[in-house]
Every structure is written in C-alpha cells, then in structure tokens.
Amino acid sequence: MTKLLTWRDLSAPVIAEAGNSVQYKTGSWRALKPEIDQSKCIKCLLCWFYCPEPAIIRHEDDRVEIDYDYCKGCGICANECPVKAIKMVEEGVG
Amino acid sequence: MATQIKALREMPRVELFAPGHRMCAGCGVPQLVRTVLKAVPDPKVVITATGCLEVATTIFPYTSWRVPWVHNAFENAAATAAGIEAAFKALEKKRGVKRPKVVVFGGDGGTFDIGIQALSGALERGHDMIYICYDNEAYMNTGIQRSGATPRGAATTTSPAGKVIPGKPERKKDLIGIAVAHGVRYAATLNPAYPVDMYNKIAKAASIEGPTVLHYYAPCPTGWRADPSKSIEIARLAVLTRVWPLYEYEDGVYRINVLVRTPKPLEDYLKLQGRFSHLLQPEYKWMLDELKRDVEENWNRLLKLAGVA
Amino acid sequence: MAVAVQLKGGRRVGMTGDEAVAYAVKQADVDVIAAYPITPQTIIVERLADYVHDGELNASYIPVESEHSALSACVGASLAGARVFTATSSQGLALMWEIMWIASAMRTTIVMALANRALSAPINIHCSHDDAYAVRDAGWIQFFAENVQEAYDLTLMAFKVSEDKRVLFPSIVNLDGFILSHALEPLNVLEDDAVRTFLPPKVPVNPIDPERPMTYGPLALFDYYFEFKKAQAEAFKSVYPVILEVFREYEKISGRKYEPIKTYGLEDADVAVLILGSSAGTARYAARRLRSKGEKVGVVSLTLYRPFPVQELLAKLKGVKAIVVMDRSYSFGSPGAQLFMDVAAAFANESERPLMINAIYGLGGRDLLPEHVEEVLMRAKEAAKTGKVEEREVWLGVR
Numbered sequence: 001m002t003k004l005l006t007w008r009d010l011s012a013p014v015i016a017e018a019g020n021s022v023q024y025k026t027g028s029w030r031a032l033k034p035e036i037d038q039s040k041c042i043k044c045l046l047c048w049f050y051c052p053e054p055a056i057i058r059h060e061d062d063r064v065e066i067d068y069d070y071c072k073g074c075g076i077c078a079n080e081c082p083v084k085a086i087k088m089v090e091e092g093v094g
Numbered sequence: 095m096a097t098q099i100k101a102l103r104e105m106p107r108v109e110l111f112a113p114g115h116r117m118c119a120g121c122g123v124p125q126l127v128r129t130v131l132k133a134v135p136d137p138k139v140v141i142t143a144t145g146c147l148e149v150a151t152t153i154f155p156y157t158s159w160r161v162p163w164v165h166n167a168f169e170n171a172a173a174t175a176a177g178i179e180a181a182f183k184a185l186e187k188k189r190g191v192k193r194p195k196v197v198v199f200g201g202d203g204g205t206f207d208i209g210i211q212a213l214s215g216a217l218e219r220g221h222d223m224i225y226i227c228y229d230n231e232a233y234m235n236t237g238i239q240r241s242g243a244t245p246r247g248a249a250t251t252t253s254p255a256g257k258v259i260p261g262k263p264e265r266k267k268d269l270i271g272i273a274v275a276h277g278v279r280y281a282a283t284l285n286p287a288y289p290v291d292m293y294n295k296i297a298k299a300a301s302i303e304g305p306t307v308l309h310y311y312a313p314c315p316t317g318w319r320a321d322p323s324k325s326i327e328i329a330r331l332a333v334l335t336r337v338w339p340l341y342e343y344e345d346g347v348y349r350i351n352v353l354v355r356t357p358k359p360l361e362d363y364l365k366l367q368g369r370f371s372h373l374l375q376p377e378y379k380w381m382l383d384e385l386k387r388d389v390e391e392n393w394n395r396l397l398k399l400a401g402v403a
Numbered sequence: 404m405a406v407a408v409q410l411k412g413g414r415r416v417g418m419t420g421d422e423a424v425a426y427a428v429k430q431a432d433v434d435v436i437a438a439y440p441i442t443p444q445t446i447i448v449e450r451l452a453d454y455v456h457d458g459e460l461n462a463s464y465i466p467v468e469s470e471h472s473a474l475s476a477c478v479g480a481s482l483a484g485a486r487v488f489t490a491t492s493s494q495g496l497a498l499m500w501e502i503m504w505i506a507s508a509m510r511t512t513i514v515m516a517l518a519n520r521a522l523s524a525p526i527n528i529h530c531s532h533d534d535a536y537a538v539r540d541a542g543w544i545q546f547f548a549e550n551v552q553e554a555y556d557l558t559l560m561a562f563k564v565s566e567d568k569r570v571l572f573p574s575i576v577n578l579d580g581f582i583l584s585h586a587l588e589p590l591n592v593l594e595d596d597a598v599r600t601f602l603p604p605k606v607p608v609n610p611i612d613p614e615r616p617m618t619y620g621p622l623a624l625f626d627y628y629f630e631f632k633k634a635q636a637e638a639f640k641s642v643y644p645v646i647l648e649v650f651r652e653y654e655k656i657s658g659r660k661y662e663p664i665k666t667y668g669l670e671d672a673d674v675a676v677l678i679l680g681s682s683a684g685t686a687r688y689a690a691r692r693l694r695s696k697g698e699k700v701g702v703v704s705l706t707l708y709r710p711f712p713v714q715e716l717l718a719k720l721k722g723v724k725a726i727v728v729m730d731r732s733y734s735f736g737s738p739g740a741q742l743f744m745d746v747a748a749a750f751a752n753e754s755e756r757p758l759m760i761n762a763i764y765g766l767g768g769r770d771l772l773p774e775h776v777e778e779v780l781m782r783a784k785e786a787a788k789t790g791k792v793e794e795r796e797v798w799l800g801v802r
Contacts, residue, residue, distance in 0.1 A: 004157070004626060007633035012510040013154070014609060015618040029119060044387030045102050049289050050326050051319040053113035057737075062103060072114035073268040074120035074315075075323025088323075137613030141479070152621035164482060165620035166509075167501060170475035173467065177437055177476030178611065180463035181483035184434040187462055189604065191484075194613050212475065215468030243466045 026053065030073025032088040034066055040085035047077035047086060096297035102289050106132040115158040116150040120322020122329060123147055123314030125286040130197060130226060131161060133296035137194035139140050140180060143171035143204030145329040147228060162194070169208035171200045172216040172225060179221045179360040196223040196302060202243035203233040206267050207373045217276035217305045222240075224297065224299045225307045227269060230314035238317040243269040243339070247385040248369045249377075250317075256370035260381050265388050273307035273342055282342035284310040287330035291351055295342060317370020336393045341400065348368050348400040354393075362384055410610050413591045413657070420554045420583035424490070424516045424576070425589060428560035429460045430598040433487035434605070437465040437476035441737035442528045443580040444518040447563070448490060456758060465584060466507040470495035474502040474513075481511035481573075482619055492580055493520035496534045498543075506573050507542030508635055509620060512565040512605065513573040515543075519680065519731075520580040521767045529768020530580040532680065533732035535708070538742040542635060544574040545709040548677045549665075551588035554578040557658060559598060563649045564739040566605050572638070577708075579681040581768060597656055603637035619763060643710050661705035664715050668694055672721070673703030674783035675720070677746060678729040679681030679705050682764070682771045689770065700780045713749045724787035727779040731765045739796070758786045764799040775799040 034048075043062040048054070055065050055071035066077075078086040099105060110131035117124055123146065124187040131138075139162040142148040149164045149193035152159040166174040175198045175235050185191035202208050205227040213225060232250045240253040246265045249255040253262035273281040281293040292310075299306035311332055320328060332338035333352055337360070340352040360382075364370035373382040397403075418426065427446045428436070436455070454460035460755050463480075467473045473489050480487045491499060496517060500800045505666055506513055521531035535545060543658065544564060548554035561574035564796060578584055593601075609617065640733060643663075650661040667674065678686050683704035690700045703726075705712070720726065728741030739743060743761040750756040762779045765771045786792045 005630065007630040009638070010627075010634040011638065012609070013508060013619070013621055013623060013631055015152065015155060015157040015621050016398050016609075016615075017157070018616045018618070019112035019160040021151070021158040024116075025112040026116070033204055036195060043396075045105075046289075049102055049105070049129075050120045050125060050286070052117055052119075053115075054109060054111075054124070054128060055113055058107055067113070072119035074119055074325075075321075076196075076326055079323040080326050084390050094556055136739070137611065138610050149622050152618050154621045154623040154627050157618035157621060160616060162613055162616045163450050163587075163618045164611065165618075166475055166478050166505060168792035170472060170502070173472035173475035174470070174479035175434065176465060176467070177479030177481075177487075179652065180465050180476065180484045181435050181485035181487075184461070184463040184485060185483070192613075194611075210474050211468060215472055217420060218468070219465065 026072055026081045029071045030071055031091055032073045032075060033068065033071060034075070034077050034086045035089055035090050037085045037087070038063070038067060040083050042080060042083055046080055046082065050076050050080050052076070081087065096133055096155050096295055096300040098294045099290060103275065104166060105129070105293060108132070111162040112158045112160060114117035114156060116153065117146065118316045118322070120315040120325045121205065122230070122286055122325045125226055126284065126310045126312065127199070129289070129293055129374060133293050134168050134195055134197055134224065134300040136195055137192060139194045141175040141196065143199035143200040143209055145204055146230070147199055147201065147273070149235055158192070167338040170212050171209060173212040175186045175223050175297055176216045176219065176221045179223055194213060196221055198225045200225070200227055201234070202229040202231060202241045205243040206269060212311055214276065217273065217278055217307070222303055223305055225305065227308070227312060228310045228312040231319060234314055234317045241279045245385065246388050247373050247381045248374060249265040250369070260292050260372050260378045265328050269307070270307045270343060278305050278307055280342070280344050281336065283310055283340055284308055285329050285333055285338055285340055286311070287326050287333065288340060292377055317369070318364055324366055328366050329364070331358060331366070334358045335360050335363045336389050337363055339393060339396050341396055348396065350396060353402065360389065411612045413593050415589060415591050417488065417587050417589050418551060418553045419446065419585050419587050420578045421585065422450055422488060423555040424558050424578065425450035425454070425633050426592060428488050429454045430593070430595055431486065431559060431562050431602050431667050432489045432599070432604070433462050433527055434459070434466045435463045435465065435477070435480040435487045436489065437467050437480065437493070438489045439467050439470045439473045440605055441470070441492045443584040443759065444490045444492045444519060447516055447694045455686065456485060470498040470575065471502065474499040474504060474506060474520040477513045478502060478506050478509060481513050482509065482611055484605065484607030484742050486566070486605040490516040490518070493516045493522055493534045497522060500538065503541040503577065505585060508631070511569040511573050512571060514558065514561045514565055514573045515573065517575050518580045519577050527767040528580070530582050531766045535575065535577050536732050539709055539741065541710065542639060544572055544646070545577060546574065547577045548583060549683045549704065550584065551583055552590040552659070553710050554583060555590055555592060555638050556657065556661070558747035559602065560649050560653050562602055564732065568653065570642050571608060572642060579684050582681045591657070592724065593657060601653070601656055620770045626689055639710060643712070646707060646796045647669055663664065663705065663712040665704045665706060665721055666701065666719055666774065668701035669703065669719055669723070671699050672723055674700045674725045674780055675701035675723050676729055676776060676780060677703045677726045677742065677743065679708060682731070683728070685771050685773055686776045690780065692773065693777060694781060698780070700786070711745055716746070717753065720757060723757050725760070725783040727760045728781050729762045729764055730757055733763055733766065738798045758792050760792055761796045762799055763796065769800060773798065
C-alpha cells in the first residue's frame with residue numbers, strides 16, 4: 001500500500017496519474033484460479049474479451065496468458081471457453 | 095468513421111481501462127467499458143454517474159481510467175456531459191481546441207430514474223454524445239434496491255419476494271422507446287455475450303453526430319444472486335429467451351439483430367438467478383405468467399416495429 | 404437601453420440590474436452559459452439569448468431543463484476549461500444546492516448572478532436574502548451589489564477573481580430581486596476593449612485534455628475525505644488578498660473604488676447598523692437624518708460576504724457600543740438570523756464587543772423604510788446607554 005498523503009499534497013479531488021489502479025493487486029481476492037492448457041487453446045480470444053479486470057494478457061500472436069496479479073477467480077473464462085481449455089483450481093494456502 | 099469489425103480478433107488490443115479496480119468478481123460491466131474505449135475513436139472524454147462503475151474504479155488515490163474521466167453526481171451525468179460538449183464546441187470555435195467525443199456511462203438508476211430528466215434534456219437539445227446505460231436492473235451500488243429497470247417479479251431489497259407481494263409488481267421501463275421519442279437518430283441494445291454485435295453498434299453510434307443511446311445488459315452476480323462464472327451464460331440466455339432483444343433503431347428503421355425464432359424456456363434463464371427463484375414456486379406462478387407476458391408482448395411489439403412477420 | 408452620455412473610458416447608460424449583469428457577461432466573452440429562467444432573474448437569461456442569437460456573443464448557450472442541470476452543465480464546462488456563467492434565484496438555487504458544494508470542491512471558476520428572492524413556502528417572487536445565505540457554507544465567494552452599477556462591476560470582477568490561479572473557486576454576485584434586477588438605474592459601463600484587457604480569455608488549470616488524461620471527482624473514503632476538505636479550507640483562505648488586488652486593479656480602469664466593507668459615520672458612531680444589499684442606501688439615508696440631529700450613528704455595509712471579512716469588520720467596529728445586524732432572512736431555531744450569527748462569531752473571543760440586536764426586515768419584498776432604520780438605531784442607542792438589550796430580535800414592519 002502507498003503511504004497516505006497529507007492535506008498539503010492535495011488540491012482539487014483529481015487523480016492525475018491515469019490507470020494507476022494497476023498498483024492495486026486484486027489477485028488476492030480469489031479462492032480459485034484459472035489455468036490455461038495452451039495445447040487445447042484455439043486462440044478464439046473469448047476469454048480475453050470476457051475477463052472483467054482485464055486479467056488475461058493477449059500476446060502479439062494472440063496467445064493468451066492469465067495475469068495473476070489481478071485475476072479475481074470469477075471463473076467466467078473457464079465457463080465460456082469453447083474447447084474447455086481453462087480449468088479452475090484451488091488457489092491453495094500460502 | 096469508427097471502423098466496424100467482422101471478428102473478435104479485430105478488436106483493438108490497447109486497454110484504456112486498467113485492472114486493479116474493485117468491481118465484483120464476475121461483474122458484467124467492464125466488458126462494456128473496455129469495448130467502448132476501443133470502439134470509440136480518440137480523442138474522447140468519459141462522464142460517469144455515481145454508481146458501481148464510478149465508485150469501484152476511482153477510489154482515491156487509484157483510478158482505472160486511461161482517458162479523461164469526470165464524475166459529478168448521481169442524476170446529472172447527461173447534464174454534466176452536455177456542459178462539457180458545449181464547452182468544447184465553444185472552445186473549438188473560438189480557440190481551435192480539438193473537440194473530444196463525449197461518452198456517458200450511467201447505471202439504470204442514474205439513467206431510468208433519478209437521471210431521466212437530465213438525459214431527456216440532453217437528448218432534446220441534441221448534444222453530440224453517446225449515452226450508454228449499463229443496466230444491472232437495480233440500484234446495485236447501494237445494495238440491490240429496485241429501479242425502474244428492474245423486471246417484473248424480480249426480488250430486490252425494496253421489492254422483496256414477500257409472502258404477499260412476491261417481487262417487483264411493476265414492469266420494466268422502455269429506455270430505447272424513450273430515446274426514440276426524443277428523436278435520436280440511433281439507439282440500440284447491447285449484450286456482452288454478442289461481442290462483435292456490441293462493438294459494431296458502439297462504433298456506429300460513435301460515427302453519428304448528435305445524441306445516441308445504447309442500452310447494455312449488465313449481468314450482476316452479486317445483486318442477482320448468481321454464480322459469478324455464469325455471467326456471460328446468463329447474458330446469452332437473456333437474448334435466447336427473448337428477455338433481452340438485441341435490436342437497433344436507426345433513422346426511423348428498427349432492425350432486430352438476433353431473431354430468436356424458437357426461444358428457450360424462460361425458466362432456463364430464471365433458475366440461474368436467486369432474484370427469480372421464488373417465481374419457480376407454484377404459489378407465485380401468477381407473477382411468473384405476468385413476466386412471461388411482458389417478455390412476449392415486448393417481443394411482438396418489436397417484431398411489428400421491425401416489420402418482421 | 405439608451406446611451407445617455409459618451410464618457411472618457413466608458414459610456415453612461417440606463418439599465419436594469421438584470422440587463423447590466425447580462426451586458427457584463429457579454430463583455431466578458433463567456434464561453435458557456437447554462438441557465439434556467441426564474442423570476443426575477445429572467446431578463447438576464449433572455450438578454451444573453453438575444454446576444455448569442457444575434458451573434459454578438461460567441462458562446463454555447465445551453466437552455467437546460469432545470470437549475471440542477473444548469474449547474475451540473477456549468478461544472479462540466481468549467482472543467483473543460485471554459486469561462487462559464489449561470490444565474491438563478493430562490494427555488495432555482497435551492498434545486499442547485501446539491502451541486503453547489505461539488506462546484507466549489509472541484510475548484511470550478513463558475514460565476515453566478517443571484518437575483519435574491521425569498522424561499523418558498525409560501526411562494527414569493529420578491530426580495531429576501533435567504534437564498535444566498537442558504538449556500539454560505541458551500542465554499543463560493545459571495546459579493547453583494549448595492550446598486551446596478553455595482554452589479555455590473557462585480558460581475559466583471561467575479562470572473563477575474565474566480566479564474567485567478569491562486570483562487571479557482573466559483574463566485575456569486577448577489578443583486579436584490581426586483582429592487583435591483585428590474586430597476587432602471589444609470590451606470591457607467593466600460594468600453595469593450597477595456598474589459599478585454601481586464602479579462603483576457605480564461606487560462607484553465609488542469610482542464611480536461613485527452614493528451615493529459617485525469618480522473619475528476621473520484622471517491623474519497625474516510626482515509627482521504629478529511630484531508631481534501633482541509634486542503635479546500637486552506638485554499639479558500641487565499642481568496643481574500645486576491646479580491647483586494649482585483650478591487651484595486653478595477654479601480655484603475657473604472658475610477659470606482661471597491662472595498663469589502665463600506666462605512667458611513669463610523670468615525671464617531673456609538674451605534675451602527677450592519678446591512679447587505681440595496682437597503683444599505685436606505686440605512687445611510689436614515690443615518691444621515693439622525694446625524695443631522697446630532698445622533699452619533701453609523702452604517703456598515705458589506706460588499707464582500709464570503710469570505711467573511713472578519714479582521715476588517717472588527718477593526719471598523721472598534722469602539723462601537725451597540726450594533727443592529729439587519730437580516731433580510733431568518734433562521735428558525737438559531738441563535739440569530741444568518742448575518743447576526745456571522746457577526747457574533749466574528750466577535751467570539753474578543754474582549755471588547757458591541758451589544759447586538761437582530762433586526763429582521765424586508766422578507767418577501769416588504770419595503771424597508773427609513774423610519775424602520777431610525778427605530779432600530781434608537782433601540783441600539785438605548786442598549787448602549789443601559790448596557791442591556793431589551794429585545795434581541797425585532798421584526799421591522801410586520802403586522
């Protein structure tokens with residue numbers, strides 16, 4: 001977590017740094033995590049489109065990869081994958 | 095002119111909506127936002143009413159927005175946007191400032207109910223803006239209270255499934271009808287389970303000068319008491335049961351984009367959502383029947399408007 | 404409006420308060436006007452519509468569907484970097500109330516003309532000050548015009564003050580409903596290029612800019628809201644010196660001197676009335692009559708109401724034994740009406756302070772007569788003599 005600002009650091013209620021929510025890692029929310037079987041993946045990109053974070057990285061060659069820093073474990077990707085290439089597994093302890 | 099796409103892979107890669115926001119796991123709103131920010135060409139400015147999207151994406155000091163973004167209050171997104179649009183029109187004329195496209199997001203609360211006046215005024219005055227209602231069918235951010243967009247029979251905290259009154263007694267307001275009555279040139283419904291259709295409608299709205307209204311089906315696992323992994327599945331069923339017709343209105347012509355010839359049984363849709371579970375009990379069949387009638391009447395009305403046999 | 408006399412550095416014309424405000428707004432070359440008509444502000448919005456439709460003012464005129472949307476649109480327009488104006492009264496301001504607080508906290512530079520009118524119920528379209536007072540806590544700068552000349556001048560100065568990068572707070576220019584808004588008075592207006600020099604186009608601070616995308620109006624939880632308010636409070640304290648600066652600059656181009664507080668007879672006054680708005684003239688007339696009879700009375704009138712000129716007021720009232728604070732409004736269940744409470748608070752912790760009487764006058768457009776002012780000055784004189792206030796609250800002219 002960032003250090004709390006004082007009133008002297010503030011003026012109007014405006015956040016100047018675009019997209020800085022990337023500093024807030026919501027990956028800690030999940031209980032289940034998705035795992036992609038790349039051998040089954042057909043690169044349809046539906047999981048990339050449906051992810052609410054987005055926590056699925058679309059690479060240059062359309063290969064997809066889970067961004068575990070933000071994945072909340074909702075399971076939409078696993079549920080929607082047309083070839084069942086994504087499985088939700090227990091996050092595990094520690 | 096914003097380009098239309100034929101396949102999902104043609105959607106731009108650049109994400110102007112950053113992760114790290116606090117929308118619920120399985121929320122159906124970010125898919126809309128990501129798509130809008132890709133389909134609407136730069137430069138653009140986004141205005142958002144108070145609600146889930148505004149709150150969860152801009153908790154100081156963090157913001158998920160990578161475009162200029164303005165929040166004023168709950169009921170005035172359309173009025174705030176009107177001021178921004180008018181300001182840039184003046185500054186463009188007087189000082190050559192480049193005018194960004196104005197995009198407005200409002201929930202069903204901030205659009206159908208408390209925000210309807212501001213929307214009506216903005217539409218009547220013809221401001222150049224895309225107004226997009228993300229409709230999760232209740233005031234979700236304040237804890238799932240009913241709105242004018244809540245479907246008949248749905249349980250919310252202010253229209254609970256009680257022994258005497260099982261869910262919301264009133265039907266859902268017709269937002270596209272309201273927009274058309276104001277003379278907009280383009281209005282359409284959107285659904286996340288139909289990504290290419292969604293993208294292209296947004297792109298079309300963006301290429302039209304003047305006000306356009308888009309109505310998006312936003313699955314809410316928290317408020318609907320549904321499995322978060324099934325948000326898109328539920329959205330797809332909404333279309334396939336005719337609960338959420340996918341259609342557009344353009345310059346006087348209605349077009350149904352997904353003509354559902356043989357609808358799936360409504361129960362397939364309802365049984366995935368706790369907010370409707372009471373309707374599947376025999377003693378509330380009368381309410382279920384009223385909901386079914388709403389769906390059928392709405393569908394037939396649209397068929398007639400679209401000139402489909 | 405009739406042009407009576409062409410003067411050096413200006414013209415002398417006859418205008419009503421509303422017309423004069425609209426004329427100032429035109430000369431200020433605003434970018435956006437968003438307003439909803441309400442008596443007695445209507446002439447302002449109509450005259451501005453004339454200017455825009457005739458091509459005399461190059462502004463986006465948004466005929467909004469309510470006052471709430473008017474101020475909402477103004478907030479958006481100000482954030483976009485535009486010079487913005489709106490006007491309202493009474494119920495219209497009440498409808499804007501929600502956004503008044505946001506407009507200040509978001510550091511917009513909106514200028515509003517407020518044709519002071521009584522708040523319902525019962526509905527009344529005439530002058531009271533309760534609309535202005537109802538938003539005194541919201542963080543807007545507030546000026547009060549005593550006549551049409553001041554309404555014109557203060558409108559121009561309000562833009563300069565609000566848009567100053569050391570300020571960046573919205574302003575209200577108050578003018579008494581009907582008494583000033585609809586009264587035809589002579590005034591000197593500046594030449595267009597003098598106004599253009601005084602008021603060059605707005606230089607916005609952190610405006611909406613797709614090249615520098617920012618988030619305006621985030622949520623601040625309990626870990627940050629308090630600090631935002633402290634920052635706003637401290638920033639509002641920087642407003643006062645800028646107002647004095649603008650007053651001085653305006654004097655150079657107009658020849659008219661403005662001060663936060665106007666005084667009459669305070670060189671030797673034992674008692675005084677404190678008043679805002681057009682009735683200050685009536686008060687001075689009454690005081691002059693009494694002074695001609697040897698009574699040591701004085702009048703204090705405020706041109707600047709927010710920020711409240713505390714130190715200056717304490718200095719000017721030094722030695723005055725009893726004052727009558729005249730409120731054209733009322734605050735139910737409060738220790739006094741609004742201006743009375745402001746003045747009483749200014750004197751808190753002062754070892755020497757005058758006795759105070761609260762006179763309620765003029766509600767809903769009821770005339771304030773010189774006899775009323777004479778009456779309360781005599782009450783103040785009595786209090787000063789006995790050291791006691793018999794009746795703390797007095798309603799002037801009510802049946």
